[in-house]
Amino acid sequence: MKCAELLAALNEYVDGTVDPAICEEFQKHMAGCNPCQVVVDNIRQTITLYKEGKPYQLPVECRQRLHTALRERWKETHLRGASSPS
């Protein structure tokens, strides 16, 4: 597989959703190409870090403001009788 072809299929390969025929091509290439294997590993590790990383905590006051706003809007909406699609 040439580099450009690899790149085009790389997303799917990382996600494990690539076509089996292309997957085989990839595996063959990986077997003979350690840098590519490391790049694939790095990408997976990168995704894991962002996915599993600590989220930004919703501040307490912010949360309170949110729920207050929602309750108010709910009351207004239901007084309007606008529970049908607009």
Added chain:
Amino acid sequence: MTKTITPEPADAELVRRAQGGELEAFEALTNRYEQRIYSLAMRMLRQEQDAEDVTQQAFLSALENLGGFRGDASFATWILRIATHAALKVIRKRKGLDTVSLEEATEPADGYDAIPHPEYIADWRQSPELLVHNNEIRRLLDEALAKLDEKHRMVFLLRDVEGLSVKETAEALGLSEANTKVRLLRARLQLREELTLTLGDPGRRITRNLHDH
């Protein structure tokens, strides 16, 4: 006396009850997703007030449009879409632009041939599972994310962090699927590059000129 443990209602059940007029059901849905939406908004916009505004707008919008929510998508996907739309508006406003889509009319679609190839390749010194508990890492992640072009960052956040499909990501951002994939790849490779510079083991760095790419 034994306590019966009732399983928590599924989102779809809460939506149904909210549509039927039950505020508590809508609040329960909000409780489930507010943290996630806020965190996403912070990563997209990197500013607390904007993130709060977007979070509020997203749930208010969901509230207003509950009646029209048919359940073709999950509630999660729906609220993520609404929040993304709200975030895009903030971004447009910051740039003084009118359009909401991230696809500027004059811009040619990105191609795979334009994507820079990996330069710094090395195994990482520690596994991500260990790294996630490290506070320094959060700063590193934020900085790397901030260096991405918005249009790449948004795709990465929705597809890889939030787990939307390529199709859902494309729809949320008003992009073609093909373009979404290219941007996703670029984001992944750029983040990989940045992070590996810090997290890679320099003693195990691989230089690439060994094969016929």
